Amino acid sequence: QEQPEESGGGSVKTGGSLRLSCVFSRLSTAAICMAWFREAEGKEREGVAYMDRSGAVRYADSVKGRFAISRTNRMNTLYLQMNNLTREDTARYFCAADEWCPKGLEPHEYPYWGRGTQVTVDS
DSSP, X not given: OOOOEEEOOEXXXXXXXXXXXEEOSSSOTTSSEEEEEEEOTTSOOEEEEEEOTTOOEEEOGGGTTTEEEEEEGGGTEEEEEEOSOOGGGOEEEEEEEEXXXXXXXXXXXXXXXXXXXXXXXXX
């Protein structure tokens, strides 16, 4: 019954930064495994970053060194800090979670999903 909600998307220029947020209303970010996914137009959904309940993180090779996943447990909020953005980062970004841990970066592993927030990088 969890319905996470993403925010923070928008249009940015190449090289810019953006911070996405995902608020969980039912589950605690301290008790679940979470991930960020993205889906570009005409492409399959791909995993971007992962965080387990202990705070351990993992990233897709395409975003290593540029993106950082984090959380604020008191606010039940998951974040994705995105730096040095490029056109290839343009996509709709989704947060996902499950109480069953650990997880990987495959969409089918996660039962709880937000509706997504659009990130568009140009110039």
